[in-house]
Amino acid sequence: QKEVEQNSGPLSVPEGAIASLNCTYSDRVSQSFFWYRQYSGKSPELIMSIYSNGDKEDGRFTAQLNKASQYVSLLIRDSQPSDSATYLCAVVPKGGSEKLVFGKGTKLTVNP
Amino acid sequence: DAGITQSPRHKVTETGTPVTLRCHQTENHRYMYWYRQDPGHGLRLIHYSYGVKDTDKGEVSDGYSVSRSKTEDFLLTLESATSSQTSVYFCAISDNRGATEAFFGQGTRLTVV
Numbered sequence: 001q002k003e004v005e006q007n008s009g010p011l012s013v014p015e016g017a018i019a020s021l022n023c024t025y026s027d028r029v030s031q032s033f034f035w036y037r038q039y040s041g042k043s044p045e046l047i048m049s050i051y052s053n054g055d056k057e058d059g060r061f062t063a064q065l066n067k068a069s070q071y072v073s074l075l076i077r078d079s080q081p082s083d084s085a086t087y088l089c090a091v092v093p094k095g096g097s098e099k100l101v102f103g104k105g106t107k108l109t110v111n112p
Numbered sequence: 113d114a115g116i117t118q119s120p121r122h123k124v125t126e127t128g129t130p131v132t133l134r135c136h137q138t139e140n141h142r143y144m145y146w147y148r149q150d151p152g153h154g155l156r157l158i159h160y161s162y163g164v165k166d167t168d169k170g171e172v173s174d175g176y177s178v179s180r181s182k183t184e185d186f187l188l189t190l191e192s193a194t195s196s197q198t199s200v201y202f203c204a205i206s207d208n209r210g211a212t213e214a215f216f217g218q219g220t221r222l223t224v225v
Binding site for chain 2 (some may be wrong): 034042043044045046049073088099100102103104105
């Protein structure tokens with residue numbers, strides 16, 4: 001099992017809808033979880049980090065972490081065409097590790 | 113934007129030749145990473161560094177070597193380039209153990225013909 005798995009998509013939602021992106025990870029002792037956004041032809045940029053169970057909100061973005069289920073998600077409310085990008089889930093697989101492991105990404109398209 | 117510069121931005125090289133990619137940072141961050149990104153595979157870690165002259169392998173390190181003689185520079189060398197190493201290479205930096213809040217360079221598109 002790959003350490004970090006995401007649905008490759010593509011995911012298509014209408015403008016104004018909620019986009020839901022999901023990620024599972026294999027290492028139970030993982031401590032740190034991140035969501036990166038990558039526009040086509042550009043480099044990844046960090047949009048959310050989450051370290052403890054529950055929800056973390058930042059503007060239209062909400063990250064949700066459930067360590068018991070080894071599951072992390074990203075919700076984008078009021079989706080805009082400018083949110084169209086590939087979203088990468090990333091995990092630090094072991095406590096104290098220097099490595100950051102990425103999923104393959106989910107391509108999101110928001111249709112006007 | 114974090115001060116990370118990758119060079120070159122684009123390169124075409126022939127099979128069997130050595131190639132060196134450079135990552136330069138002005139943030140004085142301790143940790144530096146090299147990733148490659150390929151369709152269907154996402155970002156995969158090649159090598160990383162946790163200090164000057166301190167490096168370790170990632171998941172796809174075969175055929176690559178790295179060096180870090182100064183805090184600001186992290187070099188990735190393809191010892192004898194192959195077509196399978198055609199990819200987009202990203203450098204990332206972080207000030208924290210565990211790569212929290214890693215910032216990425218602009219990427220280098222390498223084509224091996």
